[in-house]
Amino acid sequence: MKLIIVESPTKAKTISRFLDKGYFVESSFGHLRDLPKKKMGIDIENDFKPEYEISDKSKKRANELKKLAKKADEVILASDEDREGEAIAWHLIQILFANSQQPTATSYQRIVFHEITKNAILEALKNPRDLDMNLVDAQQARRILDRLVGYELSPFLWKKIRYGLSAGRVQSVAVRLIVEREEEIRKFKKEEYWSIAAEIKKLGNWEIDSKEFQENKFEARLIKIDNKSIPKLGIKSKSEAKKIEKDLEKADYKVEKVTKKETKKNPLPPFTTSTLQQSANNGLGFSAKQTMMLAQQLYEGVNLGDKGSTGLITYMRTDSLNLSKDSLKRAEDYIKNKFGKEYAQQRFYRTKSKGAQEAHEAIRPTDPERNPESIEKYLDNRQYKLYKLIWERMVASQMASAVSDLTTIDVLATVRAQNLVPLQLLQLRATGSIIKFEGFLKVYPMKSEEIILPEVEEKENLDLIKVISEQHFTQPPARYTEASLVKKLEEEGIGRPSTYAPTLSTIQDRGYVEKVERKFQPKEIGELVNKLLVEHFPKIVDLKFTAGMEEDLDEIAEGKIKWVPVVKDFYKPFKENLMKKEKEINKKDLTEEATDKKCEKCGSPMIIKLGRFGKFMACSNYPECKNTKQIGSDGKIEEPETTDEKCEKCGKPMVIKIGRYGKFLGCSGYPDCRNIKPIVKSTGVKCPECGKGEIVEKKSKKGRIFYACDKYPKCKFSLWSKPTGELCPKCESLMVFGAKGKTRCSSKECGYEKS
Numbered sequence: 056m057k058l059i060i061v062e063s064p065t066k067a068k069t070i071s072r073f074l075d076k077g078y079f080v081e082s083s084f085g086h087l088r089d090l091p092k093k094k095m096g097i098d099i100e101n102d103f104k105p106e107y108e109i110s111d112k113s114k115k116r117a118n119e120l121k122k123l124a125k126k127a128d129e130v131i132l133a134s135d136e137d138r139e140g141e142a143i144a145w146h147l148i149q150i151l152f153a154n155s156q157q158p159t160a161t162s163y164q165r166i167v168f169h170e171i172t173k174n175a176i177l178e179a180l181k182n183p184r185d186l187d188m189n190l191v192d193a194q195q196a197r198r199i200l201d202r203l204v205g206y207e208l209s210p211f212l213w214k215k216i217r218y219g220l221s222a223g224r225v226q227s228v229a230v231r232l233i234v235e236r237e238e239e240i241r242k243f244k245k246e247e248y249w250s251i252a253a254e255i256k257k258l259g260n261w262e263i264d265s266k267e268f269q270e271n272k273f274e275a276r277l278i279k280i281d282n283k284s285i286p287k288l289g290i291k292s293k294s295e296a297k298k299i300e301k302d303l304e305k306a307d308y309k310v311e312k313v314t315k316k317e318t319k320k321n322p323l324p325p326f327t328t329s330t331l332q333q334s335a336n337n338g339l340g341f342s343a344k345q346t347m348m349l350a351q352q353l354y355e356g357v358n359l360g361d362k363g364s365t366g367l368i369t370y371m372r373t374d375s376l377n378l379s380k381d382s383l384k385r386a387e388d389y390i391k392n393k394f395g396k397e398y399a400q401q402r403f404y405r406t407k408s409k410g411a412q413e414a415h416e417a418i419r420p421t422d423p424e425r426n427p428e429s430i431e432k433y434l435d436n437r438q439y440k441l442y443k444l445i446w447e448r449m450v451a452s453q454m455a456s457a458v459s460d461l462t463t464i465d466v467l468a469t470v471r472a473q474n475l476v477p478l479q480l481l482q483l484r485a486t487g488s489i490i491k492f493e494g495f496l497k498v499y500p501m502k503s504e505e506i507i508l509p510e511v512e513e514k515e516n517l518d519l520i521k522v523i524s525e526q527h528f529t530q531p532p533a534r535y536t537e538a539s540l541v542k543k544l545e546e547e548g549i550g551r552p553s554t555y556a557p558t559l560s561t562i563q564d565r566g567y568v569e570k571v572e573r574k575f576q577p578k579e580i581g582e583l584v585n586k587l588l589v590e591h592f593p594k595i596v597d598l599k600f601t602a603g604m605e606e607d608l609d610e611i612a613e614g615k616i617k618w619v620p621v622v623k624d625f626y627k628p629f630k631e632n633l634m635k636k637e638k639e640i641n642k643k644d645l646t647e648e649a650t651d652k653k654c655e656k657c658g659s660p661m662i663i664k665l666g667r668f669g670k671f672m673a674c675s676n677y678p679e680c681k682n683t684k685q686i687g688s689d690g691k692i693e694e695p696e697t698t699d700e701k702c703e704k705c706g707k708p709m710v711i712k713i714g715r716y717g718k719f720l721g722c723s724g725y726p727d728c729r730n731i732k733p734i735v736k737s738t739g740v741k742c743p744e745c746g747k748g749e750i751v752e753k754k755s756k757k758g759r760i761f762y763a764c765d766k767y768p769k770c771k772f773s774l775w776s777k778p779t780g781e782l783c784p785k786c787e788s789l790m791v792f793g794a795k796g797k798t799r800c801s802s803k804e805c806g807y808e809k810s
Contacts, residue, residue, distance in 0.1 A: 058127035060120065060147060062134050066171060069356030069364040070133070073173040081123060083134075087113040088146040090198065095206040099626070102619045103199055109150065117150050124151045129164060131183070136167035136415070137372055138197070138612060139553060141190035148186070169379075170421045171356055171366030193612035199622055200224060200604070204595065207633055215642050216583060217665070221565060224601060225550045225558050227588055230567045231596045232543060233535055234577045234585045243531035248288040249296035250527060251277040253303055253483055254520040255466065257509055271509045272520060275466045275483035277303075282480065288529070296524045302479055306468035308517040311482070314463040318488075319456040322495035324376045324404040325417035325449045328552035329545045331371070334448070336538035339440050340573070340794030343537050343556040347371065349441045350418070359433050366421055367430070368445055372552040375415040376404035378449070382416075386423040386453040394497055400455040419449040436799065436806035451499030458492040462508050466517065534574035548602030579669050587645065591636050594629070656682045669713075681726050685713055697723065704730045738762060740780045743789055744772035752777075774801055783807050 059080045061067050067080040074080065088107040090096040096106040109117050124130050132147055134140035144165055152162060164183035168175040204224050212220040254274050261268035277299070278285060290296050326334070331350065335341040341349070350371035356364035378386075383401055390399040404417070420442070427443040434442060468481040487508035490496070496503075511517075535543065541555050550558055562568050567581030577585070588596045604625070610616045648663040650672065659676035663686065672684040672692060685693040695710035700720065702709055707724040711734070722728040736752040748766035755761060763773035776791035776799075783790055783800040785807045793799040793808065800807040 056127050057129045057131060058123050059131045059133050062140070062143060063351075063355055065352070065355040065364070069171050069366055070176055072363050073176045079123070079127070081120065083120065083143065083147060084113070084116055086143055086146065087117050087120075087150055090202055095202060097199055097202060103203075103622050103626070105195060105199060107146070107149075120147070121151060130162065131164045131166055131180070132186075133166050133168075133179070135370060135372070136169070137370075137553060138190045138194035140167075141187050142194040142198075145186060145188075145191045169416045170369040171354065172421050175421075189614040190612050192618045193608050196611055196618035196621055197608055200625060203622070203626055203629070207630065208592070208595070211633060211637065212584060212587070214637075215640050215645055216587065217580070217646070220580070220584060222584070222588065222595065223561065224595065224604070225544075225554055226561050226565075226567075227585070227596045228549050228598060228601050229540065229544065229558050230562050230577065230581050230585050231589065231598075232540065233562075233568050233575045234582050236532060236535055237577050237582075240531045240534070245528045245530070246288060247291060248527050248529070249290040249293070250525050251290065251296060251299055251303070252523045253277070253308075253466075253468070254523060255308055255483075255517045256520055257511065258516055258518055273464070273485050273487070273508050274523070275464065275485040277481060278484050279482035280479070282482070293526065296526075299481070300522045300524050302470045303468055303481060303522045304519065306470045306479075306481060306519070308519055309467050309469070310464060310511045310513050310515040310517065311467040312463075312465040313511060313513055314465075316461050317491070318459050318461045320459070320494075320496075320501075321456050322402070322451045322454055322499065323448065325378060325419050325452045326445060327374050327376065327406065327417060328372050329374070329541050329555060331418055331445070332541050332555060333538040334444060335441060336536060336541075338444065339437075341437070341441070343541060343559050345437070346441065347556045349437055350445075352438060353442055353445075357430075357433060357438065359430060367425070367442055368421060369416050369419050371418050373415045373418060374406055374552050376406045376417045377415065378404075378417060378419060378452075382419055382423060382449075383453065386450055389424045389426075390450065390454055394454075397492075398454050398494065398497065400453065402453055404452070417449070418445055420446045423450055434806075435803045436808060437803075439806070447499045451495040454495035454498060455492070457490060457494035457496045460489045460491050462487045462489075464508055464511060534576060536574055540575060547598050548605055549598065551605065551608075579665060583645065583665060587640075591640065592629075592632065654680060654682050656680055695721075695723070702728060702730050704728055735765060737765070738778055738780070740778045740789070742766065742770060742772050743782075745770035750774070750778050776801065 057078050059067075059070065059074075059078055060083055061070065061080065062083055062085050064082040064084070067082045071078075071080045088109050090105060091108050092110075096108075098104040098106065130151060132144040134143040134147075148163060165186050166179040166183050168179040201224055205221060209221040212222060252274050254272060256268070256272040259267070259271060261271065280299070290299065324330075328347075332343045332346050335346040336343065350368065353367040354369070354371050356366045359365045387399050387401055423446070425446075427439060427446050430442070431439050464485045464487075466483040466485070468483060470479040470481070472478050485508055487506040488503075489505055489507060490503075533539070537559055540559065544550050544555060544558070562581075563570065566578060567584060568575050568577050570576075585596070594600045604621075607616065607621045611618045611621065646665045650661050650663060652661040652672070653659070654661055654674040654676065657674060657676050657680040659674050659680060661672050661682075661684075662675050663670055664673050670686045672686060674680040674682040685695065687693040693713075695712055697708050697710050698720065700709040701707070702722040702724065705722060705724050705728040707722055707728065709720045709730075709732075710723045711718050712721040712731075713719075718734050720732045720734055722730040733753075738750045738752065740750040742748040742750055742764040745764060745766055748764040748770055750762050750772075751765045753761055753763050759775075761773055761775050762777055764770040774789070774791060776793065778801070779790045779792060779798050781790040781798070782788070783802065783805060786800060786802055786805045788800050788802040788805060790798045791801045797808055797810050799809075
């Protein structure tokens with residue numbers, strides 16, 4: 056018997072389909088060993104030697120795999136071909152062969168593949184390779200660096216700011232980017248500017264709104280005055296705009312120049328991890344975490360009925376743009392058969408990012424001929440959308456360019472004096488585009504609008520219909536979305552494909568930032584921690600330093616440098632600075648702010664403090680006086696709002712207070728009475744499960760809003776999305792609000808959706 060070990064049971068199930076009875080495929084369920092949870096687990100004095108242990112939840116599985124390995128003729132390690140996958144394989148070797156001599160090539164084999172298909176698995180089994188200790192060392196170095204920062208810096212934050220805080224290398228840089236963007240927005244001062252255009256037509260007496268009238272009119276924007284180009288912010292006031300508007304109203308119009316040319320638009324390359332996360336966030340509303348979870352499911356295998364569990368896409372953690380020869384040929388055949396040979400064009404792409412794994416492949420369908428519609432019934436709604444996105448992008452990348460006819464009409468508006476001498480020349484421009492050949496747009500539509508201009512000739516006179524002047528204001532920089540933050544991290548060389556999704560989840564879970572209307576905003580505690588790190592630990596949050604560390608890890612993975620010196624060079628100055636700051640920084644200087652207000656209860660000065668739920672005002676005579684006041688988001692004191700509800704414990708009025716998870720009801724007799732209760736926001740939708748309760752809005756421990764029956768715990772019905780009150784016409788489950796104004800069925804199995 057040959058034992059193959061992979062990371063997940065789904066992957067094991069898919070691979071089992073391709074092998075005969077001589078193979079036994081099992082899963083390790085991810086990492087079995089890691090650094091200990093309750094201590095640092097790194098021997099700093101002994102070249103940062105890590106101390107690994109099998110977690111309690113993994114001990115049973117580790118023992119089961121040991122027993123299976125003893126019975127096997129050969130152990131084959133088939134974890135993913137990246138640093139983490141290589142580390143999983145190495146840890147498995149240490150566990151399975153711990154009581155024997157140093158493992159040899161005959162005691163285990165290491166195989167790798169980029170897709171879970173029969174050909175890929177059989178080919179991998181024919182070509183086993185040695186364990187790549189350079190990849191293992193790079194993963195160990197990353198893990199050790201992150202542990203050193205976390206275990207050394209987090210207790211410092213507990214002492215100086217608040218217990219429970221933590222810091223990480225990549226996460227802290229992500230928070231810095233979000234905080235600095237917020238500071239830019241606060242400092243931004245809007246500027247007024249105006250745009251001016253003229254709606255003009257060919258000479259002729261057509262009835263307004265007739266087909267001929269519509270076909271012979273067009274809009275041209277003002278671009279020059281007396282041959283001087285107008286910059287975007289060139290027209291700064293209404294009075295200036297009105298003057299130009301009057302000049303255009305009395306001007307004579309003539310075609311100055313007509314330019315026609317053919318333009319080509321090339322398809323985008325296939326997806327890498329970061330571009331997939333960006334497109335799924337922008338187009339589908341998926342978070343990076345959601346995208347990677349769904350991609351993992353598509354990679355490991357989905358049950359396609361009679362065909363069984365089938366891997367639908369290649370490995371989804373990659374920064375390579377390569378495509379295999381076989382996939383290129385199959386995509387070409389599909390395109391020729393489906394659309395015609397003129398639509399096919401084989402293309403090769405190469406990534407520009409440093410440290411990219413060119414031996415890997417881009418994210419693509421395992422079989423380009425397996426179009427999304429052919430397997431839609433086997434996928435849930437979100438799986439289908441993501442597969443469709445991946446399939447369309449890869450197939451389009453192998454198609455011909457889209458060809459358009461671009462027409463530019465330059466119009467000269469001449470303002471004349473009574474003696475017909477030109478006083479002023481105003482130049483306007485209209486641009487039109489007509490798609491001549493769809494090319495890749497046949498598969499991968501991109502936002503573009505055809506603008507058809509009438510046929511005109513140079514020197515031809517035109518008539519003015521009306522002048523259009525519009526007021527605008529410059530906009531502040533946009534807050535980061537998940538898509539734009541991933542793009543920024545990649546551009547700066549921060550993190551790698553496997554780190555983007557966990558980084559974005561971590562900074563939200565830690566309470567440093569929150570998403571408002573799908574955009575990141577820093578919380579007060581995030582801004583304070585960032586300020587401390589920027590001022591006192593600048594290297595930790597320095598973009599260039601962090602990017603340089605990523606390059607060092609890449610060089611370790613390539614065998615160019617050793618990992619211990621890299622860790623040592625980082626740790627020594629970091630530790631020295633940490634010890635220095637332990638003495639220099641006072642907690643009160645960071646977390647307390649003096650005010651000129653006096654406590655109405657004891658007369659002591661009131662101070663502003665930072666608590667778990669944000670800033671609040673408190674008496675400096677604490678704990679003798681426990682008087683506190685809420686501070687709103689505008690920085691002003693908020694007196695608790697009294698409600699008509701009475702406290703069932705002491706009879707005093709209940710007031711609205713703000714806590715970690717938002718507003719709640721608290722007794723006005725606090726601290727003598729500590730009674731609290733949640734504020735319930737009803738959706739007005741009856742619970743479909745018990746038929747008695749109503750669906751109300753709630754918040755999870757991590758601050759995420761969800762919807763549940765108000766009869767909990769008797770009824771445990773819950774949803775992550777807000778219900779509309781309608782029932783699905785297909786399965787009669789509740790409909791919920793989805794992305795982009797759509798509603799969808801709450802049942803994952805159904806997948807019904809409507810606009």
